[in-house]
Amino acid sequence: MNTAAMEREIYVNTGGGYKVTVGAGLIDRCGELLRPVLTGDTVMLITDTSVAPLYLKRATSSLTNAGFRVVPYVIPAGETSKNMAVITSLLELFANSGLTRSDAVVSLGGGVVGDTAGFAAGVYMRGVAFVQIPTTLLASVDASVGGKTGVDLSAGKNLAGVFHQPKAVLCDVLCLDTLPSEVFADGVAEVIKTGILSGEELFSHCESRIDKSDNIISIIEKCVIYKAKIVEEDERDSGRRKLLNLGHTVGHAIERLSGYTTSHGYAVARGIAVISRAAAALGQLGATELDRIISALEANSLPTTTEYTATELAAAATSDKKRKGGTLTLVMPRGIGDCVLIDYPVDELEGIFSLGLGGESTSAGTSTGAL
Numbered sequence: 001m002n003t004a005a006m007e008r009e010i011y012v013n014t015g016g017g018y019k020v021t022v023g024a025g026l027i028d029r030c031g032e033l034l035r036p037v038l039t040g041d042t043v044m045l046i047t048d049t050s051v052a053p054l055y056l057k058r059a060t061s062s063l064t065n066a067g068f069r070v071v072p073y074v075i076p077a078g079e080t081s082k083n084m085a086v087i088t089s090l091l092e093l094f095a096n097s098g099l100t101r102s103d104a105v106v107s108l109g110g111g112v113v114g115d116t117a118g119f120a121a122g123v124y125m126r127g128v129a130f131v132q133i134p135t136t137l138l139a140s141v142d143a144s145v146g147g148k149t150g151v152d153l154s155a156g157k158n159l160a161g162v163f164h165q166p167k168a169v170l171c172d173v174l175c176l177d178t179l180p181s182e183v184f185a186d187g188v189a190e191v192i193k194t195g196i197l198s199g200e201e202l203f204s205h206c207e208s209r210i211d212k213s214d215n216i217i218s219i220i221e222k223c224v225i226y227k228a229k230i231v232e233e234d235e236r237d238s239g240r241r242k243l244l245n246l247g248h249t250v251g252h253a254i255e256r257l258s259g260y261t262t263s264h265g266y267a268v269a270r271g272i273a274v275i276s277r278a279a280a281a282l283g284q285l286g287a288t289e290l291d292r293i294i295s296a297l298e299a300n301s302l303p304t305t306t307e308y309t310a311t312e313l314a315a316a317a318t319s320d321k322k323r324k325g326g327t328l329t330l331v332m333p334r335g336i337g338d339c340v341l342i343d344y345p346v347d348e349l350e351g352i353f354s355l356g357l358g359g360e361s362t363s364a365g366t367s368t369g370a371l
Contacts, residue, residue: 008221012145012228014235015165020145020228022220026172027059030106030133031066037168038129040103043068044094046117047108050077051135054178059108059133071097075116079260082112082151084160090120094128104129104167110136110183111143111264115158118149122164132166135175137187137216138265141194141223142244144169146231152260156319157252163236171220176212181301184212186265188300191223193246193272196293198226199337206296242341246331247271250306250353253316257308269302274313278356279332289335310354317353318346 007023018037026033034043043063047056052074060070073093075081094105105121105128107114114132121130132144150161176184188210195203202222210219227244234241251271254262276293279285297304306313317328327343330352334340344352 006217008217010221010224010228012165013232014147016167018166018168020169020171020224022140022171022173022217022224024172024174024217026170027055027108027133027175028062030059030170031062031064031068033170034063034104034106034131034168035066035068038068038104038131040100040129041067041069042097042099042103043070044090044097044099044103044105044117045070045072045108046075046090046105046113046120047072048075048077048081048110048113051109051113055108055135055175059106063106071099075113077112079112079152079255079264082116082158084151084153086116087120087123087151090117091124094120094124099124099128101125101128104131106131106133107144108133108135109139110134111139114139114143115149115161116151118147118164118166119151119161122149122162127164129167130164132169134169134171136179137176137184137220138190139187140171140173140220141187142190142227144171145224145227146241146244147235148237157255159319165235171224173212173216173220176216179212182263182266185301186263189247189265189269189272189297189302191219192293192296192300192302193244193268194223194226195296196272196333196336197243197246197339198222202226203292203296203336207292207299209299209301242329243331243339245329246333246339247273247275249317249328249330250274250313250356253313254306254308256316256319257312266303269297270304270306273297273304274306274353274356275330276333276356277358278352279334281355282332282352284332284334286335289333292336293333306357310350310357313353314346314350317349 107117134144147165150158153159251268254267280290
């Protein structure tokens with residue numbers, strides 16, 4: 001990793017507007033970078049048991065040197081921390097620590113930490129300032145941008161949450177050097193998803209193995225620019241922003257069926273493969289484009305099959321928050337850079353998923369409600 005690589009700054013024009021900075025060594029500079037952005041003197045620094053030994057001391061030192069009073073809190077690593085009990089603990093900590101509406105919550109970690117800390121920041125005193133310092137590729141390219149926060153309920157993933165835009169996002173690419181290969185691949189799944197949505201400029205990077213080389217800054221930048229554009233058009237997820245759910249309906253179903261032992265990126269990779277095969281079987285996606293998508297996943301050591309049946313996936317998907325009454329919106333790829341939203345009746349899901357798993361079914365109808 002070339003630590004002298006130029007930093008990239010992307011402005012996201014939602015809420016009050018905020019800047020996403022992508023570069024090397026940002027954790028050690030987080031205090032000076034955030035001091036002009038935050039008005040208060042107290043920072044609640046939320047991280048998890050995996051990240052704390054690596055970066056908590058450095059982030060705390062930088063924030064303290066910039067004049068902040070830092071109150072750290074460490075949650076258990078993993079999806080199981082995305083629950084209302086952890087939210088209650090955070091809110092009580094905020095209150096007992098004297099956090100005011102002018103102070104801030106800073107998330108230091110991956111998507112779970114960001115979702116949880118962001119949700120707590122969004123509901124405490126009806127919203128306090130929030131900053132994301134993502135330490136994983138997945139959080140850098142997706143979860144840290146756009147203001148979606150949330151936790152899981154027993155009925156499904158991210159069913160409790162609020163839109164709460166951050167004041168700033170600092171993506172320190174040196175954090176990627178400490179990621180296990182499978183955690184890095186989790187993020188690559190979201191890069192591939194964004195490449196399918198955005199077009200050849202990004203997707204071409206996905207067709208060979210993405211690694212932690214110098215061009216990762218450019219890859220993250222391209223992902224953030226695309227997501228920022230979508231979020232600016234549809235901040236509240238009522239239209240085009242739903243395109244960002246490519247592969248997620250099946251992916252969330254797989255996560256739930258596995259008891260959240262399957263990671264988000266690996267589940268989304270499987271979901272992308274299933275929905276792409278279904279789109280091809282329905283005549284919406286050409287064979288060449290399907291092969292490119294599957295090959296890109298495989299080139300990055302991501303799974304393209306699942307052990308769950310179409311019946312199981314459809315049952316789990318019916319609790320998806322994207323369901324609207326008797327229909328559910330699926331993101332269907334038609335080519336690289338060409339995806340559409342289609343509302344399908346819930347009773348057609350099993351047939352569609354069966355096609356995506358390689359089975360034959362006549363229950364997948366001809367819904368064409370593209371948005």
